[in-house]
Amino acid sequence: MKAVATRKYPTVTLTVNGKAQTTALTRHTTVLHYLRNDLGLNGPKFGCGLGQCGACTVLVDGVPARSCVIPAIEMQDRGITTLEGLGNASKPHAVQQAFIDTQAAQCGYCLNGMVMMTVALLERHPQPTDDQIKSALSGNLCRCGTHVEIIAAVHRAAVLLQQHPPHRSA
Numbered sequence: 001m002k003a004v005a006t007r008k009y010p011t012v013t014l015t016v017n018g019k020a021q022t023t024a025l026t027r028h029t030t031v032l033h034y035l036r037n038d039l040g041l042n043g044p045k046f047g048c049g050l051g052q053c054g055a056c057t058v059l060v061d062g063v064p065a066r067s068c069v070i071p072a073i074e075m076q077d078r079g080i081t082t083l084e085g086l087g088n089a090s091k092p093h094a095v096q097q098a099f100i101d102t103q104a105a106q107c108g109y110c111l112n113g114m115v116m117m118t119v120a121l122l123e124r125h126p127q128p129t130d131d132q133i134k135s136a137l138s139g140n141l142c143r144c145g146t147h148v149e150i151i152a153a154v155h156r157a158a159v160l161l162q163q164h165p166p167h168r169s170a
Contacts, residue, residue, distance in 0.1 A: 012076045016041070017085030031067035031075060032056045035082060043083025043112045047141070054113030054140030058082050064120045083112050086119065094164060095119050098157035099150075106144035113140040118154050127158055 009024040016039060023038060035041040035058070044067050047055030051066035058067045059081040067080075086093035092100065095118045105111050114137060121128055121136040128136070133154045142150065 010073060012073055014072065014075050014080060015078070016080045017082060018079075025073050027071060027073055029072045031058065031065075031070045031072045031080065034072040035067065035080075041082045041084050045109055045112055047109070052139070052141075053110075054117065055110060057113035057116040057140070059116055059120060062120065062123065064117050081116075083115060086115070093119070094160035094166070095122065095153075095157040098160055099153045102149050102153040102156050104146055104149040104153035106146050110140055110142040110144075114142070114150055114153075118157055121154070122158055122161055126161065128154065 009026050011022060011024050013020050013022045014034070015021070016035065021039065023034070025034065032044055032046060035044055036046070044058055045055035046068060047053035049068050051069035054066070056066055056068040057064050059065070059079075060070075060075065061079050062081075083096075087096050093115075095115050099105060099111065099115060104114070117137055117140055121133065125132050130151060133151050137150065137154075
């Protein structure tokens with residue numbers, strides 16, 4: 001019998017939704033594939049695979065990033081937050097609740113990116129104007145045409161966050 005050579009892949013520790021995950025990754029594994037295939041986190045969606053549609057958006061150290069084009073191995077010592085890391089069905093994040101309240105989804109495919117971009121926008125601009133919202137979300141595609149509802153959701157999220165500010169860790 002012929003011996004089968006095994007490759008050894010580098011082991012990295014990634015922090016996803018506040019929890020350290022140690023795994024071996026190829027240099028070609030994207031953050032999106034790691035999140036969906038290895039961790040079962042399906043908030044980020046595979047849309048275009050080119051980082052242009054926004055469906056795969058996550059927050060890396062609080063900054064929106066397109067997970068379909070980022071090698072996961074480059075995320076050592078970085079904090080990755082997914083839609084699942086914001087909240088859940090019984091206790092949604094204010095932005096998630098605002099999108100529910102305003103019925104800002106039709107098919108829902110773009111929702112992950114819209115929510116993640118909104119979280120980042122409201123960190124920078126707690127009371128954004130329509131122009132600031134449109135600018136922040138301009139790189140996220142919604143083919144269903146719920147743009148008016150999405151803008152309303154962002155304004156609703158701003159109100160909810162003002163009423164119930166998130167707890168900051170010291």
